[in-house]
Amino acid sequence: MKWSEVRNKYPDKWVLFEALEAHSENGKREVDDISILNTFDDSSKATKMYREIHKKNPQRELYVAHTQKKNLEIRERRWLGIRV
DSSP states (O other): OOHHHHHHHSTTOEEEEEEEEEEEETTEEEEEEEEEEEEESSHHHHHHHHHHHHHHOTTSOEEEEETTOSSOOEEOOOOOSOOO
């Protein structure tokens, strides 16, 4: 599903989604294909579910966004240091 389709199907909602296909471009993550995991009326519930799923499956590319946004703007962060 494309972001424009998500916006039409779930107007004025917070969505928790997984990027099925994505690529990096100019320091941003461009999401090409989306799978909706759940929708919410407020961001705190969406963020809570994100943390729960991410804790169990940190390799999944999950995001929370509001469908009010015309375009997804996901900036990439560089992690410095060593994770233990």
